[in-house]
Amino acid sequence: MSETVAEVGEFRLIERFTRHFATTPAVVLGPGDDAAVVTAPDGRVVACTDMLVEGNHFRRDWCSAADVGHKAAAANLADIAAMGARPTALLAAVAAPQDLPAEWLEGLASGLAAEAAAVGAAVIGGDTTRGELLTVTVTALGDLEGRDPVLRSGAKPGDVLALAGRIGWAAGGLNVLSRGFRSPGALVGAYRRPQPPYPAGRDAALMGARAMIDVSDGLLADVGHIADDSGVAIDVDTAALPVPEAMRNAAEALGADARGWLLTGGEDHALAAVFPPDVLLPEGWRRIGTVSEGAGVTVDGHRWTGPTGWDHFAKD
Amino acid sequence: MSETVAEVGEFRLIERFTRHFATTPAVVLGPGDDAAVVTAPDGRVVACTDMLVEGNHFRRDWCSAADVGHKAAAANLADIAAMGARPTALLAAVAAPQDLPAEWLEGLASGLAAEAAAVGAAVIGGDTTRGELLTVTVTALGDLEGRDPVLRSGAKPGDVLALAGRIGWAAGGLNVLSRGFRSPGALVGAYRRPQPPYPAGRDAALMGARAMIDVSDGLLADVGHIADDSGVAIDVDTAALPVPEAMRNAAEALGADARGWLLTGGEDHALAAVFPPDVLLPEGWRRIGTVSEGAGVTVDGHRWTGPTGWDHFAKD
Structure with missing residues (x-):
């Protein structure tokens, strides 16, 4: 015992x-x-x-x-x-x-x-x-190794939105577990032990990222924080966010929406950052959207009508 | 509402x-x-x-x-x-x-x-x-303002034990509250809002304190940490720790032991420190004991047989 x-x-x-x-x-x-x-x-x-x-x-x-x-x-x-x-x-x-x-x-x-x-x-x-x-x-x-901290508030119209790390996997894993399953392991493992792209944060700062956030509440919610704090509009391009096959298969088996996991699932702790338009993105970063004048977050140019993320005090 | x-x-x-x-x-x-x-x-x-x-x-x-x-x-x-x-x-x-x-x-x-x-x-x-x-x-x-941190481990035989701040008041206040009373206010207030002698910590460091601890688990328990970590014995002199009248009156009214509050009550966040024997104690510090070769804490030269302090996992 x-x-x-x-x-x-x-x-x-x-x-x-x-x-x-x-x-x-x-x-x-x-x-x-x-x-x-x-x-x-x-x-x-x-x-x-x-x-x-x-x-x-x-x-x-x-x-x-x-x-x-x-x-x-x-x-x-x-x-x-x-x-x-x-x-x-x-x-x-x-x-x-x-x-x-x-x-x-x-x-x-x-x-x-x-x-x-x-x-x-x-x-x-x-x-x-x-x-x-x-x-x-x-x-x-x-x-900070002598650098300025990269805030949420530095994005400018014309900039590029980029992502490092995985999204949607932890949300998928949570969904799998909450339905009483223990596999697929790739999803469940991502929920249990996130793999944030730690070095990507420092690399982004060195390459002149103007704004950055840890994606913990979901991509749309957290990109929304950058949009709000920077006073800009941000459009997320889903063509740059294909649903991985293992994730799609798991979502289909559960009758769940893999795109929802990708866009609104937190807890993978990816990093989202905004770079000047002419930047050569550091390794591990991919372009997933654009920044323009205005306010709020859109998906492929349209308002997102699903949930945007996680409110820790929301009713069940 | x-x-x-x-x-x-x-x-x-x-x-x-x-x-x-x-x-x-x-x-x-x-x-x-x-x-x-x-x-x-x-x-x-x-x-x-x-x-x-x-x-x-x-x-x-x-x-x-x-x-x-x-x-x-x-x-x-x-x-x-x-x-x-x-x-x-x-x-x-x-x-x-x-x-x-x-x-x-x-x-x-x-x-x-x-x-x-x-x-x-x-x-x-x-x-x-x-x-x-x-x-x-x-x-x-x-x-640290350029100073070395004052650890628990620096006390030496021949040194002096000193105290800054109040002890026993918060324990008294907790006792009052747990019996269903709301006064005396001096005790209850001390439990609700401790008044740690913050500047005394920096002053002690400047005056060459060799060891220091926040008294959060009770004087004997925390002085015991200094004794253990320094590999010395410490004797607490209760003549230097008179029971204040308001505390004695409250303890008598409750049938409680005010000396126990003083020696084993935490949460006032007094500071206990050990200084070299020839030190001129900084303002707010008073001598309450001595350090010698050996191990453990004694009270007026005798082993303390009551409880020494607070174990957060102890059974009620």
């Missing part, structure tokens, strides 16, 4: 949680003191935070503890990448029910650490506490 | 949440993009995170929304102060039930902002999401 977090007790639990966290040269002081210390060579630090709640953002019967760690880390690391910054560190706070197996927390820690390590970052601190609803909050820090 | 968070919807809610956040010269980019940016003039950034869960760390019938904001901010800002650093910024993530009044979230935001402003810091970002159990995670960032 696995011990529960209540049986292990807080101090031993913290030890079991933090021993999964490797260090990097940027870590001046890791977990174990009142706070951690990480280098900020640029003299500025980029920071964001994101909370995952069991039942709303993950289910323990759908995702392993390590999956949840990967997912929570990815959501934050992608936000740092979307500023054109290099992620340096994560902090993780967990509220755990007393009967949670302690090894679940260890799995979470290993997932957080592995996802951080994939971008050269480290988990430097955290908090574990009791809460009857399993909740994970991750904070990510990053370094 | 006040609108609920579900009625307001996520995007308008974020707007209502973040409009309470003032800025400071250190804020390069505030809320509203994928991540925020704050200066880190030292080239390093101090970071910590702490999670408060309704029912375990606060109750809505005991604390106003603003109180919870003050409390959540204070817990983190005190950790930054305990490193000898100057707090610069907070991030706040909130999971809120759908029926939470939107104005509760606004009250939380105002409390976070006010507590941050009291130390010259700003709330730079956050996340609001749905969760059936109201949960607040705050992350704090700070600047």
